[in-house]
Amino acid sequence: MPELPEVEALALDLRGRLTDRAITKVHVAAISALKTFDPPVSALEGTLVDDVTRHGKFLDVHASGLHLVLHLARGGWVRWRAEVPDVPPKPSVKSPLAVRVVLDDGSGLDITEAGTKKRLALYVVRDPQDVPGIASLGPDPLADDFTIEALAEILQREGRKQIKGVLRHQGTIAGVGNAYSDEILHAARMSPYKPASTIVDDDLETLYAALRQTVGDAVDRSRGLAASELKGEKKSHLAVHGRTGQPCPVCGDIVREVSFADSSLQYCPTCQTGGKPLADRRMSRLLK
Template identity: 45%
Template sequence: MPESPEVQALADELDERLRGRALTDVDVVEFRVTKTRARQPASLVGERVAAVTRHGKLLDVGFDGGAHLVVSLGRNGWARWAGGAGDADAPLPPTLVSFAFDGGSVLELTDSGGWVSLGCWVVDDPAEVPAVAKLGPDPADAGFTRADFDGAVAGRRKQVKAVLQDQESLAGIGNAYSDEILHRAKVSPVGHAAALSADDADRLFAATVGVIGGAVDARRGIPIDALKAAKVASMRAHGRAGEACPVCGDTIRDFSFASTTAQYCPTCQTGGEVLPLRGDGDGGGDGGDR
């Protein structure tokens, strides 16, 4: 799933390449992508791109006329330039919608999942998109503070990993970077946020800002077709099950979380406890909250 560092790098590349360019054609291959049925992406043809920005994990293409094309990449969505080389080791995911611009650039939005998770909205204000309106503070923002973090995390009767991934609490973090944050902070992913000690909270705040900010910096300037590989290569815990922990040497393990699998180090994070790997984990603790 694309997370804020990669979406920021995507937004930066699109802004550099498309700012000032006019949209000349739109081809919606999969109608389910369009979420504003009364306002189709084709209504933007003829307008020029003013800026491309990011809200959490969502992309925002603003046009001179005041409209915004907001894109949720969902679980398996991404973008590519038409005619790119792609990955020789994997088939190209299907294009669900494409946007042609003057100057010859064609941007394709893809989705490699078994169900359509990619979504596009055409709105006058990005806050008209519910997923944008509900976003919590973003750890990638320069103005993100300890007070923002404490407001999102402190006292929550919910597993820490679930809080980190809750977009209404903290914007932009998903399964991969929450694993990395918790590993760096040496915090158990399944402990409740309300049970964090003062030292735990200090380490978790520092890790959240450090991991996300460092990843944003590290992805800057990487071409969008290489961002996924760069993200995978940077991981120290996520996706490393069976490998040695780079901190203590213990074996990184899988555990079930919500509808997916995550990774952790027993020695660094759970006091040696091995977390269950099962098919019915709910990732939400006892279901309570504040």
């Protein structure tokens, strides 16, 4: 799933490609992706792209007072095409193409979604705050006003909730998902199950530094890369996420996993849990 660093880099890449270009057509190939009806998608035709920005994990294409907002969900991506076909795409459950944006010079964007669970969302709105997911976003962890005091207030408010869930909840902190929450907690040498309100003093300083540095470094590495390079860049710099069974790059212990219904987390026992593996109920059932 694209998270804050990748979406930030996508916004920067698309800003350079789309700004001052006119949108001539938006083809919605997967009607399930379209979440709004007023203004209609056709209202984007003839608009001029002014900017491309980010809100958490949402992409926002500003076009003559309207906003084409995208949430790429787990399997979505944006592919730049120097030339798009003249024939509009046909809706097909077998095709990954969800939306095609055509520009006045014949170039455009293909917005695709892999997998069978279709969660990609497209909104056409007059104000990005009209998108429920944007209106409910928590603070951006790279914003100047996201201070250590702001993080401390969040952690105390969340009480006994596990820090892993707190970090990835978009209404609490915007832009951090499953992958970077694993990486932040590994950098902080902290258990994903640690209760939020117990993180104080030195632990608070450690977590704040790990959060800002992990996400900030990923943004710096991604800045300037084309969309086609971002997934590979992210994967090549992950210490624990998606590396179950491989050695931890810090201590050499084996990276372990805890699985849930629709996701999983990865961690290093030596670095994060005092050498003790966390219980994985799915694996426990398999061993019975």
